[in-house]
Amino acid sequence: xxxxxxxxxxxxxxxxxxxxxxxxxxxxxxxxxxxxxxxxxxxxxxxxxxxxxxxxxxxxxxxxxxxxxxxxxxxxxxxxxxxxxxxxxxxxxxxxxxxxxxxxxxxxxxxxxxxxxxxxxxxxxxxxxxxxxxxxxxxxxxxxxxxxxxxxxxxxxxxxxxxxxxxxxxxxxxxxxxxxxxxxxxxxxxxxxxxxxxxxxxxxx
Numbered sequence: 001x002x003x004x005x006x007x008x009x010x011x012x013x014x015x016x017x018x019x020x021x022x023x024x025x026x027x028x029x030x031x032x033x034x035x036x037x038x039x040x041x042x043x044x045x046x047x048x049x050x051x052x053x054x055x056x057x058x059x060x061x062x063x064x065x066x067x068x069x070x071x072x073x074x075x076x077x078x079x080x081x082x083x084x085x086x087x088x089x090x091x092x093x094x095x096x097x098x099x100x101x102x103x104x105x106x107x108x109x110x111x112x113x114x115x116x117x118x119x120x121x122x123x124x125x126x127x128x129x130x131x132x133x134x135x136x137x138x139x140x141x142x143x144x145x146x147x148x149x150x151x152x153x154x155x156x157x158x159x160x161x162x163x164x165x166x167x168x169x170x171x172x173x174x175x176x177x178x179x180x181x182x183x184x185x186x187x188x189x190x191x192x193x194x195x196x197x198x199x200x201x202x203x204x205x
Contacts, residue, residue, distance in 0.1 A: 003083045004054065006171060007061045007114075009046040010135050010178075016204040017042055023160075025068075025097070029118050029153040032070060032094065039066040039097055046098065049135040051083075056135075060102070061111040064193065068097035068118065078151060082174055084127045089151050089174075092121040098152060098173075101193050110194075113167045117152035119175065124148045127176060143180035150175035164194055 022038045046063040048056045072093035080087045098117040102110040127145040134140040152173035154166040 005057060007058050008049045008051050009063060010049040010133055011044040011046040011065060012137055013044055014042045026158040027118055027155050029155040031072065031076065031153060035070050037068055037070060039068055042066055047135040047137050049133050051131050051133060060108045061114050062101040062103050063098040064101045066097045068094060070094045080174060084129060087124050089122040089124040089148060091151055094118050094120050099193055115154040115167050115171060116157045116164055117173055118155040119150040119152040122148050122151040141180060143178040146177045146179055148174050149177050
């Protein structure tokens with residue numbers, strides 16, 4: 001896989017949001033055949049991010065994070081490779097759902113080939129590499145990439161009678177803890193999610 005062509009994301013805590021009713025969803029990925037659960041208020045908003053000055057090839061791609069916990073027994077060992085090299089992860093269980101999101105600013109369209117992701121708590125060796133990150137919310141910031149915290153599978157989501165398929169089955173995400181001063185502009189974000197997920201909403205970062 002050409003990692004340079006895939007979007008990096010940096011995720012920001014949502015401090016305030018438009019009130020939303022809880023939504024019942026059914027999720028299915030390569031680890032869990034089918035699970036029915038309820039998602040509530042958004043936890044984080046993830047913006048496409050430049051790493052070490054690389055161009056953001058898909059500026060329309062954004063993700064919104066929701067709590068989506070589920071049990072996974074037994075724990076799994078997953079062998080991965082990304083721009084930081086080969087890695088072995090212990091995968092404990094799913095914790096959050098990432099939903100493709102259209103940011104309503106600057107004429108951005110809805111992301112056309114962005115997966116939903118079900119992200120699992122993961123443990124592994126720290127990276128210990130410094131990188132420079134810049135996105136529309138913060139940066140440029142030099143931060144140190146440390147432990148992996150989540151491993152994200154593309155997931156099929158069914159909500160309100162609609163089935164949202166996996167767009168790119170080979171694309172997964174690993175989320176890392178980062179340390180260092182980050183200069184966040186913050187602000188309010190207006191966004192729209194896939195049909196069936198609701199109307200135009202907003203939240204503050």
